[in-house]
Amino acid sequence: MPVLCSHLSVAYGRRPALTDFRLSLQPGEIRGLIGPNGSGKSTALQSIAGLIQPTGGRVEIDGRPVHALPRRALAQKLAYLPQQPTAPEDMTVEQLVRQGRFAHVGLFRRYGPEDEDAIRWALDNTGLTTLAERSLRELSGGERQRAWIAAALAQQAQVLLLDEPTSFLDIGHQVEVLDLVHRLSRERGVAVIMAIHDINQAMAVCDAISLLQKGVLMFDGPPTALADSGLIETVFRVTGRFVHVADGAAPHFDVSLAQRRSARH
Amino acid sequence: MDRAIPSPLPRARSGWLLLSGCLLAVALSLPMAVLLGVADIPLSDSLAALTGGGSAMARSILLDFRLPRVATGVLAGINFAVAGLLLQRITRNPLADPSILGISQGATLAVAVFLLFSVYRHAPGGNTLPELPVAWLPTVGTLGGLGAAGLVHLLALRHDLGPMRVTLCGVAIGALLHALAMGVIAGWGSTRIEILLEWLAGSLYARSWEHAAFLAPFTLAGLTALPLILRPLDLLSLEASVARSFGLSYQRHFTLVLCLASGLAASAVGAVGPIAFVGLLTPHLARFVVGRRRRLLLPVTITLGAVVVTAGDLAGRLLGGAEEIPIGVVTALFGVPVLIVLLRKTP
Numbered sequence: 001m002p003v004l005c006s007h008l009s010v011a012y013g014r015r016p017a018l019t020d021f022r023l024s025l026q027p028g029e030i031r032g033l034i035g036p037n038g039s040g041k042s043t044a045l046q047s048i049a050g051l052i053q054p055t056g057g058r059v060e061i062d063g064r065p066v067h068a069l070p071r072r073a074l075a076q077k078l079a080y081l082p083q084q085p086t087a088p089e090d091m092t093v094e095q096l097v098r099q100g101r102f103a104h105v106g107l108f109r110r111y112g113p114e115d116e117d118a119i120r121w122a123l124d125n126t127g128l129t130t131l132a133e134r135s136l137r138e139l140s141g142g143e144r145q146r147a148w149i150a151a152a153l154a155q156q157a158q159v160l161l162l163d164e165p166t167s168f169l170d171i172g173h174q175v176e177v178l179d180l181v182h183r184l185s186r187e188r189g190v191a192v193i194m195a196i197h198d199i200n201q202a203m204a205v206c207d208a209i210s211l212l213q214k215g216v217l218m219f220d221g222p223p224t225a226l227a228d229s230g231l232i233e234t235v236f237r238v239t240g241r242f243v244h245v246a247d248g249a250a251p252h253f254d255v256s257l258a259q260r261r262s263a264r265h
Numbered sequence: 266m267d268r269a270i271p272s273p274l275p276r277a278r279s280g281w282l283l284l285s286g287c288l289l290a291v292a293l294s295l296p297m298a299v300l301l302g303v304a305d306i307p308l309s310d311s312l313a314a315l316t317g318g319g320s321a322m323a324r325s326i327l328l329d330f331r332l333p334r335v336a337t338g339v340l341a342g343i344n345f346a347v348a349g350l351l352l353q354r355i356t357r358n359p360l361a362d363p364s365i366l367g368i369s370q371g372a373t374l375a376v377a378v379f380l381l382f383s384v385y386r387h388a389p390g391g392n393t394l395p396e397l398p399v400a401w402l403p404t405v406g407t408l409g410g411l412g413a414a415g416l417v418h419l420l421a422l423r424h425d426l427g428p429m430r431v432t433l434c435g436v437a438i439g440a441l442l443h444a445l446a447m448g449v450i451a452g453w454g455s456t457r458i459e460i461l462l463e464w465l466a467g468s469l470y471a472r473s474w475e476h477a478a479f480l481a482p483f484t485l486a487g488l489t490a491l492p493l494i495l496r497p498l499d500l501l502s503l504e505a506s507v508a509r510s511f512g513l514s515y516q517r518h519f520t521l522v523l524c525l526a527s528g529l530a531a532s533a534v535g536a537v538g539p540i541a542f543v544g545l546l547t548p549h550l551a552r553f554v555v556g557r558r559r560r561l562l563l564p565v566t567i568t569l570g571a572v573v574v575t576a577g578d579l580a581g582r583l584l585g586g587a588e589e590i591p592i593g594v595v596t597a598l599f600g601v602p603v604l605i606v607l608l609r610k611t612p
Contacts, residue, residue, distance in 0.1 A: 046506065049506075049510055050509075051506050051509060051510065070514070071509055071512050071513060071514050071515075072512040072513075072514075074512070075510060075511055075512030076512070078510070079510065080506070080507075080510035081507075081510075082504075082506050082507060085503065085504060085506075085507050086503075086504060087502065087503055088502045090552065090556075090557065090559070091502075091559070092557055092559075095499070095559060099499060099500055099503070099511050100511060102496060102500060102511050102512050102513065103511060103512035105496075106496075106512075107493065107496055107497070133557070135557060151511075155511070155512075
């Protein structure tokens, strides 16, 4: 199993950020991580990526504890993209994407044909081939986000952790990123865990969804079961309902703004 | 993989041109720094002196004074520039230079304390530099600088290393050491302040082959280690979580680069004093020159470091006449406008 978390707990000082979190991820699965701001989505991703030390429980990547793996060995298995990462403004897209190959080339090995192919493939799949020589400062926010996704893709890991990859993108680019994630999982068997704010996008793309509230896992299962649970309304403190759109498609959550309006009057 | 996709990776063609330009700058500035100076020596006499002939005076001035001075300047310039580049990278702060980690201040304090004690131990009546054990100054300064950097590193390590921690610790330690150094100097008595002031301004005055020999191992070791950290340097310019998930052992490489930068900067400060702006400015100048050809940044920084210090020292000697202007003053006077222009040109 690519990723397995059991009884995972993380605390920042005395404040618990994640309590008894569990997750198991199959190859090719897309897992959505949803929950209100501050519910522990990023903390969960960071501990799976081995970036923070959990206070309890364990994370296994391919059956090995994540903290037992050297960083480079881990990077060959798992790629992680935080929210809005930053890079030097004079770095070009190609140079950034090239960093994704460090896991494979290490300190000294020359970039071989498979590395150049991976870079080209990552640029091509994010639609950045023609922008490869641009420096990051010349890019729009959406293009920059895609450049980072390309860098993670160049890593060619079988597990991809994305922290709100579609935030700050326009709707067109959001769909592009989600399509790409979908294609990766179906064509290459990449397992994806993605923190995401848009519930309907999560419902449409993910095979399974984990719902977090104040660091506690409230739900873990397929999107249709989440729709039936009624948890979205209580956890996010909104009123709305799930609407059946089409056969085979995930139901659509229709949030009601009526209460807010009446409260204003 | 589809080979028909046009390669997005064209190699920069003008790279060699750029490098040759830099080497030309070295080839021009070094001989000028050797051949020109306060003492007017005819060109033929100078050339003869360099090849073993010439007048005794020319030989003495060129071989005993100017050549070692230029050599010291070149080595110190390289050390300052490379240290500045490394520090700017790992602190992710374009304003980083040897003083941001307290290296300059640590060296200053060490030199001040050393001079204070040696005055009372060896030469209670001595008021001039030659009466004091000045040969030890580079070593003392270097140790002081390294000590300060080590302290900063230890403090930052306790809070999990990171650009912000290191910078804040460096600034705090630097301020403390600076205050202590000023205290020592103030309590010292006015007559001997001049000795320290000369060192503090950053000067190549009276630098001998010993200074060059002192610096050479640091420069050599630093330059040899650079290929080791070439790829980590790129990754260290990203935030820690990203660099680590790309596969970098962040702490190990952060520490390695920090040690390298500290050794380079501390040795340079020890040998020639805290020359202002070379460590800060040269990497920016190099970045401006290389543009997107980032792989040329290191070689260009190295050559520019050598050129800036050599040219700055030459300017100080020629403009100041017999009372030469210390290079630290020259680099500050020229450095500030250049920095402002560079800032305006980079969006």
